[in-house]
Amino acid sequence: MLDKIKDFASTFFVTGDPLIYGADVSIALTMIAILFVLTYYKKWGWLWKEWLTTVDHKKIGIMYLISSLLMLFRGGVDALLMRAQLALPNVEFLNAEHYNAVFTTHGTIMILFMAMPMMFALFNMVVPLQLGARDVAYPFLNALSFWLFFMGAMLFNLSFVIGGSPDAGWLSYPPLSEMSSSPGVGQNFYIWGIQISGIGSLATGINFMVTILKMRAPGMKMMKMPLFSWSVLSSCVMIIFAFPILTVTLALLFLDRFLGAHFFTLDGGGNPMMYVNLIWMWGHPEVYIVVIPAFGIFSEIVSVFSKKKVFGYKSMVFSMMLISVLSFFTWVHHFFTMGAGADVNAFFAISTMAIGIPTGVKVFNWLFTMFRGRIQMKQPMLWTLAFIPCFVVGGATGVMLAVAPADYQYHNSYFLIAHFHQVLIGGVVFGYLAGIYYWWPKLFGFKLDERLGKWAFWLWNIGFYLCFMPQYALGFMGMTRRVYTYGWDMGWAPYNIVSTVGAFMMGIGFIFQVWQISYSIKKGDRDLTGDTWGGRTLEWSIPSPPPVYNFAVVPEVKEQDAWWDMKEKGLDKIRPDHYEPIHMPKNSSIPFIMSVFWFVAGFGFVFGWMWMAVPGMIGVFGCLIARSFSYDTDYYIPAEEVRETELALRGNV
Amino acid sequence: MAQTAAAGHADHGHDHHEDHEGLKVLGFWIFLVTDCILFGTLFATYMVLRTHYDGGPTGAELFEMPGVIAETFILLTSSFTSGLATLAMHQGKVKSLINWLIVTAVLGAAFIGLEVNEFINLAHEGATISRSAFLSAFFTLVGTHGLHVSIGLGWMVGLMFQLKRRGITAVTKRKVTTVSLYWHFLDVIWIFLLTVVYLMGVM
Numbered sequence: 001m002l003d004k005i006k007d008f009a010s011t012f013f014v015t016g017d018p019l020i021y022g023a024d025v026s027i028a029l030t031m032i033a034i035l036f037v038l039t040y041y042k043k044w045g046w047l048w049k050e051w052l053t054t055v056d057h058k059k060i061g062i063m064y065l066i067s068s069l070l071m072l073f074r075g076g077v078d079a080l081l082m083r084a085q086l087a088l089p090n091v092e093f094l095n096a097e098h099y100n101a102v103f104t105t106h107g108t109i110m111i112l113f114m115a116m117p118m119m120f121a122l123f124n125m126v127v128p129l130q131l132g133a134r135d136v137a138y139p140f141l142n143a144l145s146f147w148l149f150f151m152g153a154m155l156f157n158l159s160f161v162i163g164g165s166p167d168a169g170w171l172s173y174p175p176l177s178e179m180s181s182s183p184g185v186g187q188n189f190y191i192w193g194i195q196i197s198g199i200g201s202l203a204t205g206i207n208f209m210v211t212i213l214k215m216r217a218p219g220m221k222m223m224k225m226p227l228f229s230w231s232v233l234s235s236c237v238m239i240i241f242a243f244p245i246l247t248v249t250l251a252l253l254f255l256d257r258f259l260g261a262h263f264f265t266l267d268g269g270g271n272p273m274m275y276v277n278l279i280w281m282w283g284h285p286e287v288y289i290v291v292i293p294a295f296g297i298f299s300e301i302v303s304v305f306s307k308k309k310v311f312g313y314k315s316m317v318f319s320m321m322l323i324s325v326l327s328f329f330t331w332v333h334h335f336f337t338m339g340a341g342a343d344v345n346a347f348f349a350i351s352t353m354a355i356g357i358p359t360g361v362k363v364f365n366w367l368f369t370m371f372r373g374r375i376q377m378k379q380p381m382l383w384t385l386a387f388i389p390c391f392v393v394g395g396a397t398g399v400m401l402a403v404a405p406a407d408y409q410y411h412n413s414y415f416l417i418a419h420f421h422q423v424l425i426g427g428v429v430f431g432y433l434a435g436i437y438y439w440w441p442k443l444f445g446f447k448l449d450e451r452l453g454k455w456a457f458w459l460w461n462i463g464f465y466l467c468f469m470p471q472y473a474l475g476f477m478g479m480t481r482r483v484y485t486y487g488w489d490m491g492w493a494p495y496n497i498v499s500t501v502g503a504f505m506m507g508i509g510f511i512f513q514v515w516q517i518s519y520s521i522k523k524g525d526r527d528l529t530g531d532t533w534g535g536r537t538l539e540w541s542i543p544s545p546p547p548v549y550n551f552a553v554v555p556e557v558k559e560q561d562a563w564w565d566m567k568e569k570g571l572d573k574i575r576p577d578h579y580e581p582i583h584m585p586k587n588s589s590i591p592f593i594m595s596v597f598w599f600v601a602g603f604g605f606v607f608g609w610m611w612m613a614v615p616g617m618i619g620v621f622g623c624l625i626a627r628s629f630s631y632d633t634d635y636y637i638p639a640e641e642v643r644e645t646e647l648a649l650r651g652n653v
Numbered sequence: 654m655a656q657t658a659a660a661g662h663a664d665h666g667h668d669h670h671e672d673h674e675g676l677k678v679l680g681f682w683i684f685l686v687t688d689c690i691l692f693g694t695l696f697a698t699y700m701v702l703r704t705h706y707d708g709g710p711t712g713a714e715l716f717e718m719p720g721v722i723a724e725t726f727i728l729l730t731s732s733f734t735s736g737l738a739t740l741a742m743h744q745g746k747v748k749s750l751i752n753w754l755i756v757t758a759v760l761g762a763a764f765i766g767l768e769v770n771e772f773i774n775l776a777h778e779g780a781t782i783s784r785s786a787f788l789s790a791f792f793t794l795v796g797t798h799g800l801h802v803s804i805g806l807g808w809m810v811g812l813m814f815q816l817k818r819r820g821i822t823a824v825t826k827r828k829v830t831t832v833s834l835y836w837h838f839l840d841v842i843w844i845f846l847l848t849v850v851y852l853m854g855v856m
Contacts, residue, residue, distance in 0.1 A: 271701065
């Protein structure tokens with residue numbers, strides 16, 4: 001019996017590596033610390049009532065933000081491990097297998113568990129406020145989306161200490177990800193972690209699309225809508241069309257592994273290349289899904305910090321929509337070397353380059369917005385300015401890669417690595433950081449410290465160029481991606497050491513940001529007006545942090561940049577003489593419980609334990625039924641309570 | 654929540670439930686768009702793999718059309734009866750609404766029964782999901798449709814209880830509307846299945 005348990009434990013838990021023991025200890029300590037703090041301060045009820053069961057979009061946004069920052073840490077540690085391994089030739093810090101697992105989890109986590117939730121954090125924190133709405137279209141579904149993402153991310157991360165990490169690359173190409181090459185549970189963790197959180201992402205796409213189409217304040221025509229909301233709409237359109245493809249692709253891969261089907265296997269008539277087509281039909285729109293909201297953020301920030309209306313509003317809208325359509329016609333550029341033939345390659349080369357045109361239009365619009373503006377160099381603006389040269393270089397190298405014949409040379413080299421980090425860090429990460437600095441005071445009621453922020457900014461930026469510029473050169477020198485070590489004779493060492501130094505500088509930049517947040521919680525400038533930066537859109541018309549119902553009185557919109565317009569007409573000082581009761585959704589425990597059941601089911605599927613997966617799925621359906629039968633889902637906030645809240649928040653009414 | 658009416662207007666006091674339910678129907682339409690893409694992907698996969706028999710049985714050898722045609726008629730009829738249910742709902746007849754939903758569900762169950770029967774027969778002939786890429790694609794595509802129908806069945810049964818207890822309200826009305834949208838949608842998918850899988854398979 002004891003032997004059996006021992007035997008089981010030795011395959012179940014991942015052992016034999018000091019890094020993993022370290023992770024075990026830190027996970028255990030963190031858990032104990034959380035349990036202790038919650039019990040000691042008697043916060044369990046508070047946690048449950050205020051956070052785990054909340055349907056308030058602002059709180060959901062904050063939970064997304066915290067989770068994505070944690071995932072940025074995990075993905076960042078992976079990156080630093082890789083750079084440590086590659087710093088010098090013949091290093092034996094990680095072995096080949098471990099290196100495979102690390103680059104796989106780095107990629108997956110950064111795109112799906114860091115960029116996506118950070119984007120959803122901003123959606124949730126900002127969109128209803130910009131639209132003058134009291135909530136999203138489906139608050140219950142919104143909470144469910146978050147918890148599905150969270151449980152999916154936890155499931156994925158668990159693979160590090162239980163069962164073993166996936167190691168077939170961030171997109172899990174067959175046949176590497178098939179049973180024949182990856183017999184362990186790592187790929188199953190990959191499939192179910194992404195599948196569960198993917199359902200949540202799809203639901204978020206639907207939710208925000210309907211919110212934007214249907215819940216705008218009266219008078220806010222589509223062409224008067226803030227550009228960030230436009231970018232969210234554009235991103236949601238892509239989510240709605242792309243994510244079902246991901247769902248199917250992962251399901252098919254799972255059927256291959258679980259039931260011995262032959263979709264992508266080398267035997268039985270399967271076709272691995274079909275997986276590559278399918279995954280990139282989702283995967284390429286995915287990179288635009290995450291970058292488009294960053295464009296929306298830049299449009300808001302450039303306009304506010306130049307004290308000017310954004311230049312070329314209509315062309316901004318048009319170019320975002322064009323990008324969301326074109327993004328579905330570029331996927332083949334990920335495998336020009338597949339042998340699809342010159343015509344197919346030419347089509348996808350041209351459509352890939354075509355995407356640069358609307359993107360270029362946007363960059364020029366931002367520059368023209370700044371032209372003759374009164375530019376204020378606050379943190380959000382700094383990150384926006386840093387983005388422009390970074391993205392221009394990234395775009396240029398992208399066009400180099402899009403030249404199909406030349407791609408035969410760059411394919412799978414470090415040139416490619418440098419390119420996509422340039423657009424993803426320069427576009428997505430810089431953009432979201434700008435957005436977080438910009439909207440932080442709205443959600444939390446205080447500003448993040450400027451001095452520490454500048455340190456973080458310069459460390460990130462200098463670190464970024466040090467890290468990735470040498471990688472372009474390494475690509476030309478023949479260093480291919482996914483190599484875990486190399487010899488002195490290659491001559492790659494000096495470039496790699498510089499690159500590693502740069503990576504660690506970005507890591508220090510992140511530490512500065514953590515410091516910045518913890519410092520600012522106590523000492524940051526309090527925002528008492530609700531309009532920290534002299535904003536132009538409706539979110540700045542309400543107190544910071546906003547009350548649960550957002551708008552005591554739903555505003556009427558007359559112009560684009562509605563709040564700026566109200567301020568100019570002096571309407572901002574007017575207080576309503578009476579209030580109405582406000583209709584709000586009730587908190588619900590079902591999203592959390594249902595997601596726990598998903599986690600249980602997912603864990604069961606990962607290990608092929610039907611005794612666990614089946615009850616998990618029954619639980620999921622049970623929750624759906626429970627929700628369907630509950631009719632008592634909303635309530636009214638009495639007018640008197642609204643009046644008192646407004647009095648307390650705004651002072652003399 | 655629902656807030657198309659601006660606050661401060663005199664006619665603001667009424668309940669918001671009505672247009673909130675409309676909002677949910679719109680969301681359901683968008684969900685159906687995503688489901689369309691899901692099936693589209695499965696159809697594309699099937700089209701690529703439909704000749705990859707790997708020495709195993711082909712569609713022409715396996716498919717037995719009488720059963721498939723029976724399934725088709727049953728499902729089309731159930732779509733019609735779900736339409737009658739919606740009609741009864743608009744006339745405010747709860748009883749007739751529930752009865753038509755029961756007829757629809759029974760037909761749906763018969764469809765699933767026939768499909769399960771077909772799958773079992775195929776498995777007995779050695780045509781399992783792991784036999785060839787063609788069969789993997791076949792079982793996944795047809796099975797996904799069957800799974801959708803089964804979920805629709807469970808949903809409909811739950812709805813009957815709610816209708817019995819609460820009658821026709823704005824909320825139950827929206828629920829009947831969405832479930833019948835879903836049911837018609839599955840019917841449309843089946844027509845494509847019939848054509849692409851079975852008719853083209855035996856041709």
